[in-house]
Amino acid sequence: MRSFAVIGLGEFGFSIAKTLSELGAEVIAIDESPERIKLIDSIVTKAITLDATNEKAIKSVGIENVDVAIIAIGKKLEASILVALMLKEIGIKRIVAKAISEIQGRLLARVGADEVVFPEVESGERIANSLVSSSINDFIKLSSEYAVVEIIPPTEFYNKSLSELSLRSKYNINVIGIRPEDDSDNIKILPLAEDVITEGDMLIVIGAVKDLDKFKKKK
Amino acid sequence: MRSFAVIGLGEFGFSIAKTLSELGAEVIAIDESPERIKLIDSIVTKAITLDATNEKAIKSVGIENVDVAIIAIGKKLEASILVALMLKEIGIKRIVAKAISEIQGRLLARVGADEVVFPEVESGERIANSLVSSSINDFIKLSSEYAVVEIIPPTEFYNKSLSELSLRSKYNINVIGIRPEDDSDNIKILPLAEDVITEGDMLIVIGAVKDLDKFKKKK
Ligand SMILES: Nc1ncnc2c1ncn2[C@@H]1O[C@H](COP(=O)(O)OP(=O)(O)OP(=O)(O)O)[C@@H](O)[C@H]1O
Numbered sequence: 025m026r027s028f029a030v031i032g033l034g035e036f037g038f039s040i041a042k043t044l045s046e047l048g049a050e051v052i053a054i055d056e057s058p059e060r061i062k063l064i065d066s067i068v069t070k071a072i073t074l075d076a077t078n079e080k081a082i083k084s085v086g087i088e089n090v091d092v093a094i095i096a097i098g099k100k101l102e103a104s105i106l107v108a109l110m111l112k113e114i115g116i117k118r119i120v121a122k123a124i125s126e127i128q129g130r131l132l133a134r135v136g137a138d139e140v141v142f143p144e145v146e147s148g149e150r151i152a153n154s155l156v157s158s159s160i161n162d163f164i165k166l167s168s169e170y171a172v173v174e175i176i177p178p179t180e181f182y183n184k185s186l187s188e189l190s191l192r193s194k195y196n197i198n199v200i201g202i203r204p205e206d207d208s209d210n211i212k213i214l215p216l217a218e219d220v221i222t223e224g225d226m227l228i229v230i231g232a233v234k235d236l237d238k239f240k241k242k243k
Numbered sequence: 244m245r246s247f248a249v250i251g252l253g254e255f256g257f258s259i260a261k262t263l264s265e266l267g268a269e270v271i272a273i274d275e276s277p278e279r280i281k282l283i284d285s286i287v288t289k290a291i292t293l294d295a296t297n298e299k300a301i302k303s304v305g306i307e308n309v310d311v312a313i314i315a316i317g318k319k320l321e322a323s324i325l326v327a328l329m330l331k332e333i334g335i336k337r338i339v340a341k342a343i344s345e346i347q348g349r350l351l352a353r354v355g356a357d358e359v360v361f362p363e364v365e366s367g368e369r370i371a372n373s374l375v376s377s378s379i380n381d382f383i384k385l386s387s388e389y390a391v392v393e394i395i396p397p398t399e400f401y402n403k404s405l406s407e408l409s410l411r412s413k414y415n416i417n418v419i420g421i422r423p424e425d426d427s428d429n430i431k432i433l434p435l436a437e438d439v440i441t442e443g444d445m446l447i448v449i450g451a452v453k454d455l456d457k458f459k460k461k462k
C-alpha cells in the first residue's frame with residue numbers, strides 16, 4: 025500500500041485525502057487553512073497546517089518519503105506551480121497535480137508534474153456522456169457493484185490458457201478482454217477459453233468489487 | 244437526441260455544454276458573464292447572457308422546451324437554489340444540479356433537482372481509487388476507446404437467444420451481462436450463447452464507443 029501527500033484540501037483535495045484514507049493508505053494532508061486541517065485531522069495519518077510554498081516548512085514534515093504527492097491547488101496558479109517545482113526537486117517519485125486551465129496544466133507538466141488532472145472538465149465530460157446515452161440506464165449503479173478493471177497478470181499466469189487458469193471458478197472474476205503489449209489498441213474482446221496469456225498482456229476483467237479486491241490481495 | 248440547457252459556465256458547466264454539443268445535442272447555454280458566453284457561443288446552439296435568477300429573462304429564452312436542464316452554479320448557493328426552484332415550477336422534465344456542499348445538495352433536492360452531482364468530490368474519489376489500485380493500469384484509457392453500458396434491448400430482441408441475435412457479428416458489441424428485471428442485483432455475467440433475452444432484461448454490453456453509437460442509432 026502506497027503512501028501519499030495531499031496538498032490543498034478544497035473539495036477535490038479533501039475528497040482525495042479522505043478516499044485514500046478509507047482505502048487504507050497512509051496520507052499526509054497539508055493546507056494553509058486551519059479550518060480545513062481541523063476537518064480532516066481525524067481521518068488521515070497526519071494533517072499539517074502550513075504554506076506549501078514555504079520550502080523549509082514542507083521539507084520539515086517528511087514529505088520526501090511519500091510515493092505520490094497530489095497537488096490539489098487549483099485557483100492559485102503561482103502556488104500550484106511553485107509547489108510542483110519544489111516537490112520535483114525534493115525527488116518525489118510521482119506528482120499528480122490539479123489544473124483548472126490549459127496553461128496551468130502545461131506549466132505544471134513543464135515544472136515536473138507527472139500527471140495533470142482537470143477534475144471539473146473531466147466530470148463534466150462524464151456527466152454529459154451519461155446524459156446523452158439515454159439508453160445508459162443505471163450505468164453508475166453498475167459501477168458500484170461491479171467494476172471493469174485492467175490488471176497486470178501475475179507471472180504464474182504466463183503461457184497458460186484461460187480455461188487452465190479457471191479464474192471464474194477460482195476467483196469469480198471474468199476476463200472480458202486481453203490487451204496485447206505490442207498492439208495496445210487492439211483489445212481482444214471476449215477471448216476464448218483456449219486463449220493463452222503471454223507476458224506483457226494486460227487482462228481486462230469484470231467482477232464484483234469485493235471479488236476483485238480479494239483477487240488483488242491474493243496476487 | 245435530447246435537448247439541454249446548461250446554466251452556469253464555470254469549468255464544469257462549460258465542459259458539459261461543450262461535450263453535449265460535440266455529441267450532437269441541442270444546447271442552450273446561459274451565464275451572466277458575457278466573457279463566458281463569448282467563449283461558448285460558436286460551440287452551442289444558443290448562448291445567452293442573462294441572470295438566471297431573473298424569472299422573466301429565463302422564461303424568454305424558450306427554456307421550458309428542453310428535456311434536461313443542468314444547473315452548474317456551485318458557489319452562489321442562493322442563486323443555485325433559486326434557479327432550481329424556478330425551473331421546477333416552469334415544468335422542466337429533468338433537473339441536474341451541481342452542489343459543492345452537503346447542505347446545498349439537500350436544498351437542491353428539496354426544491355426540485357432530480358439529481359445532484361458533486362463533481363469535485365466524485366472526481367476526487369475516482370482519482371483516489373485509481374491511485375490505490377496499483378494494478379489498475381490504463382483504466383481511464385480503456386474507458387475512452389471502449390465503454391461498458393447497460394441498454395434496454397429493443398422489442399425485436401425479446402425471446403431470442405444471444406446466438407440468434409449474433410450481436411457481435413452484426414454490430415460488433417458484446418453482451419457481458421444480463422440484468423433480470425425481477426432480480427436486479429443478480430447480474431448474469433458472461434451469459435451463454437443459448438441464453439434468451441426476456442422483456443424487462445437489461446443488457447450490459449462492452450464495445451468500442453463508435454460501435455455502441457452505431458448500434459444505438461440503428462435501434
Ligand atoms: N500555498 C498554499 N499552501 C497550502 N495550502 C494552500 C496554498 N494555497 C492554497 N491552499 C489551499 O488549497 C485549497 C484549494 O484551494 P483552491 O482555492 O485552489 O481551490 P480549488 O482548486 O478551487 O478547490 P476545489 O477543489 O474546492 O474546487 C484551499 O483549501 C487552500 O487553503
Ligand SMILES: Nc1ncnc2c1ncn2[C@@H]1O[C@H](COP(=O)(O)OP(=O)(O)OP(=O)(O)O)[C@@H](O)[C@H]1O
Binds near residue numbers: 250251273317318319
Ligand atoms: N445568477 C446567475 N445567472 C447566470 N449565471 C450565473 C449566475 N450565478 C453564477 N453564474 C455563473 O455560473 C458560473 C459558475 O459559477 P460558480 O462561481 O458557482 O462556479 P463554480 O461552480 O465554482 O465553477 P467551476 O465549475 O469552475 O468549479 C460562472 O460562470 C458564473 O458567471
